[in-house]
Amino acid sequence: xxxxxxxxxxxxxxxxxxxxxxxxxxxxxxxxxxxxxxxxxxxxxxxxxxxxxxxxxxxxxxxxxxxxxxxxxxxxxxxxxxxxxxxxxxxxxxxxxxxxxxxxxxxxxxxxxxxxxxxxxxxxxxxxxxxxxxxxxxxxxxx
Amino acid sequence: xxxxxxxxxxxxxxxxxxxxxxxxxxxxxxxxxxxxxxxxxxxxxxxxxxxxxxxxxxxxxxxxxxxxxxxxxxxxxxxxxxxxxxxxxxxxxxxxxxxxxxxxxxxxxxxxxxxxxxxxxxxxxxxxxxxxxxxxxxxxxxxxxxxxxxxxxxxxxxxxxxxxxxxxxxxxxxxxxxxxxxxxxxxxxxxxxxxxxxxxxxxxxxxxxxxxxxxxxxxxxxxxxxxxxxxxxxxxxxxxxxxxxxxxxxxxxxxxxxxxxxxxxxxxxxxxxxxxxxxxxxxxxxxxxxxxxxxxxxxxxxxxxxxxxxxxxxxxxxxxxxxxxxxxxxxxxxxxxxxxxxxxxxxxxxxxxxxxxxxxxxxxxxxxxxxxxxxxxxxxxxxxxxxxxxxxxxxxxxxxxxxxxxxxxxxxxxxxxxxxxxxxxxxxxxxxxxxxxxxxxxxxxxxxxxxxxxxxxxxxxxxxxxxxxxxxxxxxxxxxxxx
Numbered sequence: 001x002x003x004x005x006x007x008x009x010x011x012x013x014x015x016x017x018x019x020x021x022x023x024x025x026x027x028x029x030x031x032x033x034x035x036x037x038x039x040x041x042x043x044x045x046x047x048x049x050x051x052x053x054x055x056x057x058x059x060x061x062x063x064x065x066x067x068x069x070x071x072x073x074x075x076x077x078x079x080x081x082x083x084x085x086x087x088x089x090x091x092x093x094x095x096x097x098x099x100x101x102x103x104x105x106x107x108x109x110x111x112x113x114x115x116x117x118x119x120x121x122x123x124x125x126x127x128x129x130x131x132x133x134x135x136x137x138x139x140x141x142x143x
Numbered sequence: 144x145x146x147x148x149x150x151x152x153x154x155x156x157x158x159x160x161x162x163x164x165x166x167x168x169x170x171x172x173x174x175x176x177x178x179x180x181x182x183x184x185x186x187x188x189x190x191x192x193x194x195x196x197x198x199x200x201x202x203x204x205x206x207x208x209x210x211x212x213x214x215x216x217x218x219x220x221x222x223x224x225x226x227x228x229x230x231x232x233x234x235x236x237x238x239x240x241x242x243x244x245x246x247x248x249x250x251x252x253x254x255x256x257x258x259x260x261x262x263x264x265x266x267x268x269x270x271x272x273x274x275x276x277x278x279x280x281x282x283x284x285x286x287x288x289x290x291x292x293x294x295x296x297x298x299x300x301x302x303x304x305x306x307x308x309x310x311x312x313x314x315x316x317x318x319x320x321x322x323x324x325x326x327x328x329x330x331x332x333x334x335x336x337x338x339x340x341x342x343x344x345x346x347x348x349x350x351x352x353x354x355x356x357x358x359x360x361x362x363x364x365x366x367x368x369x370x371x372x373x374x375x376x377x378x379x380x381x382x383x384x385x386x387x388x389x390x391x392x393x394x395x396x397x398x399x400x401x402x403x404x405x406x407x408x409x410x411x412x413x414x415x416x417x418x419x420x421x422x423x424x425x426x427x428x429x430x431x432x433x434x435x436x437x438x439x440x441x442x443x444x445x446x447x448x449x450x451x452x453x454x455x456x457x458x459x460x461x462x463x464x465x466x467x468x469x470x471x472x473x474x475x476x477x478x479x480x481x482x483x484x485x486x487x488x489x490x491x492x493x494x495x496x497x498x499x500x501x502x503x504x505x506x507x508x509x510x511x512x513x514x515x516x517x518x519x520x521x522x523x524x525x526x527x528x529x530x531x532x533x534x535x536x537x538x539x540x541x542x543x544x545x546x547x548x549x550x551x552x553x554x555x556x557x558x559x560x561x562x563x564x565x566x567x568x569x570x571x572x573x574x575x576x577x578x579x580x581x582x583x584x585x586x587x588x589x590x591x592x593x594x595x596x597x598x599x600x601x602x603x604x605x606x607x608x609x610x611x612x613x614x615x616x617x618x619x620x621x622x623x624x625x626x
Binding site: 018019047065084114 | 332392400
């Protein structure tokens with residue numbers, strides 16, 4: 001796996017205007033791709049992190065009572081890991097994705113300080129909708 | 144599309160959307176605003192969010208929004224909702240992720256002119272001693288037992304460790320400790336996020352600010368609070384850090400299914416709620432109380448670090464640089480309070496999301512020395528603009544469950560603010576106006592540009608003229624430490 005920085009413009013997502021917090025619209029051909037793109041879109045809100053050569057890999061399993069809950073729990077698990085371990089992730093390898101569960105490998109870097117400004121992903125008006133190309137959702141995050 | 148025509152104007156500053164506007168409304172929705180602030184609120188989804196809160200089971204009288212209302216998630220920021228107990232609900236989203244985000248004000252007998260030669264040194268010391276940033280770590284690394292003690296005792300834990308004075312606790316909402324906290328309902332994730340974050344500022348709109356008391360409107364009450372013209376005051380704005388964020392996340396996520404089990408349907412999933420008296424409602428309330436106590440302790444430790452910073456720089460240079468606490472208020476909280484509704488005393492769960500408790504005189508919740516004047520209310524402005532010290536009123540008790548506004552309120556998105564403002568230029572502009580800025584992030588600074596906010600003086604004018612707070616003093620910034 002190429003662990004070089006993966007801060008390309010996030011495909012399948014765009015930031016949406018929100019007065020107090022921040023929001024992004026994310027798309028995917030299926031739920032796994034939507035979840036992966038949502039993770040990229042969230043970490044991209046903070047731009048490029050400081051340099052670090054200390055590569056790390058983590059494995060997580062996340063559950064949820066439906067796909068919206070799974071999406072929110074997944075993003076919040078990333079925030080929890082980033083903030084408690086002072087890490088930044090730029091590759092997300094998802095497997096075993098169902099509407100209630102996912103397993104993922106997170107690849108990234110250990111930093112000297114936490115760089116995320118996002119406190120939490122919210123359920124505000126959240127709906128994972130079917131589109132002609134797959135799935136779409138708009139996520140509001142608290143900052 | 145909502146417009147001014149959907150409101151009934153009840154008085155000069157009170158506007159109401161009747162309960163008949165939408166089938167799912169249980170009570171009317173009221174906004175405190177002048178015409179300009181009403182129109183500002185109509186420019187985003189704030190009013191729809193206000194109407195959505197009127198659908199919460201058990202809500203009494205009306206859903207309320209303050210003039211600093213702006214679009215949030217679930218509740219609007221500036222929202223107040225009271226539910227009758229039983230069978231009313233508690234909503235974690237109605238408190239928000241930063242549980243007990245609030246403001247503390249310290250005041251000195253020293254004038255700003257006396258400390259001005261040392262201002263930059265003080266600002267640098269504050270920046271060094273009060274760590275900032277979302278994941279910042281503080282000077283205390285607590286064991287699990289110690290952290291649980293903090294979650295149960297709040298500021299009282301700090302008193303026992305020499306980080307607080309008895310007078311600090313007397314001048315803190317709930318005396319620095321919410322009862323009912325039970326750390327066994329706080330997840331392992333939340334414990335881990337909070338373990339090393341005591342005494343840290345966080346990011347976003349959180350700050351420490353050194354102010355000059357620019358104007359005193361009521362000399363008698365201001366003197367009672369230790370506030371005198373031209374003197375130094377220091378504000379702290381922050382909350383329960385990652386621990387509070389995690390507790391909110393845990394329960395909002397869990398209640399997605401639980402609310403359904405109770406047959407509760409809502410227009411927005413972020414409003415999710417459960418009956419306060421249910422097992423799940425009690426577990427959230429007790430976990431929320433833990434986060435509230437953590438936030439009180441956090442602002443207390445920051446106050447201690449600020450006092451140390453002043454001493455570090457001013458000892459031997461200035462005679463009286465001590466900082467006494469004026470008050471500490473929460474503006475993201477759910478509280479169990481008794482209020483009179485239609486002549487009956489009722490027990491309510493009052494959610495204040497971006498709104499401040501503003502109890503009037505003779506409230507049993509106030510310390511003896513504030514009984515005759517009411518509760519101090521702290522209203523921070525946007526960076527580089529004024530802040531206000533207000534006092535609660537009897538009219539607030541009658542009209543708004545003893546609540547008033549909490550700040551200026553945003554009008555511009557963070558993304559737009561960053562496109563329009565360069566952080567470094569803003570810092571230079573503020574410096575030319577005599578305001579020093581220490582900030583960890585220039586883009587974060589740009590997001591908090593004054594142009595992104597409403598005029599706090601206009602917001603305060605509305606609450607004062609509506610009678611839900613009285614003006615005591617205005618503060619002007621001289622140095623700001625940003626997360």
